[in-house]
Amino acid sequence: AHKVVKELKIEAVVEVNSIGCKVCRPAYRQALTQYLEQVAGRLCEDCMDRKDRNPLRVLDCKVPTCRSAVKDAPKMVDFLCEECRKHYQKLLEYLNIMGIPYVENPNLVRGLDYYTKTVFEVVSRELGITIIAGGRYDYLVEEMGGVPTPAVGFAVGVERVAMLVKELPQRQPLYMVIPLGEDTVSYALKVCELLREKGKRVELSYKRAGLKKQLELANKLKADYAVIVGEDEMKEESVSIKNLHTGEQVKLNLKELFSHVL
Ligand SMILES: [Zn+2]
Ligand SMILES: [Zn+2]
Structure with a gap:
């Protein structure tokens, strides 16, 4: 994902987070729900609904009052189990080795439930919008009826990327x-x-x-x-x-x- 923006000379920053696994996420979810109950008065209508069904998504809400309400919310990184914590540390270590610049964003959760551990977004510096997003989904294949197959992937917002490309790859005469x-x-x-x-x-x-x-x-x-x-x-x-x-x-x-x- 980083190579895509690099090759196209798009100024962007890679944001990373870990949202844990089956073992550690339930405790976090509970802590987050408790916190959200306390700040419920400041949440938008959608988030009032989300906080019971899928509280992690409240962290993702773009409504300013919601953003400020979740500023002091518990962070998933503080709830990671031993395995997830080590995994996340390794990830950051590998990013350093590969020279991929990143920032940790504890509120980055991605909207989809199937993600596990690593989630990431590539955000355009120019527009402040996400142009590439993805992560791990270690249980997805299994949940869809396949054999357990940990996986990772990402999606590129092609229109957004096209909008940001300043220099086309070399044009043939x-x-x-x-x-x-x-x-x-x-x-x-x-x-x-x-x-x-x-x-x-x-x-x-x-x-x-x-x-x-x-x-x-x-x-x-x-x-x-x-x-x-x-x-x-x-x-x-x-x-x-x-x-x-x-x-x-x-x-x-x-x-x-x-x-x-x-
Ligand atoms: Zn875990
Ligand atoms: Zn909201």
Whole structure:
């Protein structure tokens, strides 16, 4: 999860917590419920309902009064059994070894009941929203009828991540093949196929117009190169290739095109 944001150069912080296991969570749940009874007057309507059914979720509530009400709530980390405590310590140790920066967030619980021990979220610094979230779910497979299989996973909020991506992974240059005149179309098609065979991104201009109009179209489509094929080019088995960023234009035969420019 951290690699996803790192590769995409998104400023984000990894928050981690442990929410214990079957052994240690019941005692915590009880302590939390008792605490929530005391601050019930400050909880929102949803949390009034949650505090009896799923008190951990109250810790997750975004309503400001609820946030302040749970500030001094008992923390799961103080209730972890021996096994969970050791597991959590190991997790933090491994994160340090791997150089993954994190902050411990004792109120991080995740909304889903099936999580055990580790839960985590990756939060965007820019927007303050969670973009990736996950954790362990050691009993889930079993509860669904499978053989006991401890597991870990996470989900990525693709729209949120897309919104935060500033720099797209390297874009492949676009070649726009421009035939001049109807007779050159078949040759232009051949050039397109040759370029595609080399793994290039290629567009063929379908505009039957003069060079100027077609170059305008190439610019509109954000092409990087115009590959111009006129009568002369067709006779010579060559192309004129124009760099649309620099305006530089050279004529190359097909062999040169593939060995030199590409
Ligand atoms: Zn435990
Ligand atoms: Zn609430």
